[in-house]
Amino acid sequence: MKINIAKKAGFCFGVKRAIDITFNLAKEDNKGLYTYGPLIHNPQVVEELKSKGVKAVDDLTSPDIRTIIIRTHGVSPEVYAETSKMGYNVIDATCPFVKKAQNFAQILNDEGYQVLIIGDKEHPEVQGLIGFAGGHAVVADNADHLPALKNKVGIIVQTTQPFDTFRKIVLQVISTVREVKIYNTICDFTAQRVKETRELAKKVELMIIVGGKNSSNTNQLVKLSEDVCAKVYHVETAEEIREEWFQGIENVGITGGASTPQWIIDDAVKKIREISVRR
Ligand code: SF4
Incomplete structure (x- = not known):
């Protein structure tokens, strides 16, 4: 069985940066060290951080917080205000690409545009962007279900959205709205990974996507693989991989x-190799 491993699998620049910041801080002193929400959307990493004494909190009034690390997906200005009111030491691990989108949200709102965010309304990144757009941005994830729009609309996009979704919504908006200002805030890492995954999924019979079930970009990879590959499995760890999936399969992508x-991806590759040897 041929096993094709994607070159861009695993941590992106923003996640690696946040992980390095947090583990280095934990090494120095983990007393009262918390992340605001999970630092990244991967349960195994969140567990590992917990074992180093770094816990995730949603409640900023928790009594023993001394230092709060802002997650990669960013937070709204209200959360920054709350952390400074509480007198915490704040370490900002927001990905610079998310910061850029936050700045554009603020600029568009200040310039009087109705801000339209293309993305998942429930995702923490989008929640933060809504805050930077003055709290009254509208959100859409589908060109067929657009919210009511005004005559002057400013568009930004969640950093991990597929370009196709962005393109379809933009085309829809520019056909009905008189004044539109657009910032493409999809991050380069996402764009490259999407392209690579689609190409890989097209040429294999079975795709394994490894990542948190709560990870937006992992779920995007699953969805786009399903469009071009008949058998797609989303696993968080190697233990979930089943031998029977590979019956009659000669070409696998991961x-x-x-x-x-990386260690979770390596474990998954190891398990697939073991299955391949047994056949
Ligand atoms: S914006 Fe891109 S680089 Fe930053 S954390 Fe998200 S996926 Fe990674």
């Missing part, structure tokens, strides 16, 4: 989301 550590 990739991981931006928040998937």
Whole structure:
């Protein structure tokens, strides 16, 4: 069985940066060290951080917080205000690409545009962007279900959205709205990974996508692989991989989301190799 491993599988620049910041801080002193929400969307990494004494909190009034690390997906200005009111030491691990999108959200709002965010309304990154757009941005993830739009609309996009979704919504908006200002805030890492995954999924009979079930970009990789490959499995760890999936399969592809550590991907590859040897 041929096993094709994606070159861009695993941690992206923003996640690696946040992980390095946090593990280095934990090494120095983990007393009262917390992340605001999970640092990244990978349960195994969050567990590892916990074992080093770094816990995730949603409640900023928790009594023993001394230092709070802002997650890669960013937070709204209200959360920054709350952390400074509480007098915490704040370490900002927001990915610079997310920061850029936050700046554009603020600029568009200040310039009087109705801000339209293309993305998942429930995702923490989008929640933060809504805050930077003055709290009254509208959100869409599908060109067929657009919210009511005004005559002056400013568009930004969640950094991990597929370009195709962005393109379809933009085309729809420019056909009905008089004044539109657009910032393409999809990050380069996402764009490259999407392209690579689609090409890989097209040429194999079975795709394994490794990553958190709560990870937006991992779920995007699953979805786009399903469009071009008949058998796609999303696993968080190697233990979930089943031997029977590979019956009659000669060509397998494997990739991981931006928040998937290399060791989890390596474990999954090892398990597939073992299955291949047994056949
Ligand atoms: S996927 Fe892109 S925006 Fe998100 S953390 Fe990684 S580099 Fe940053």
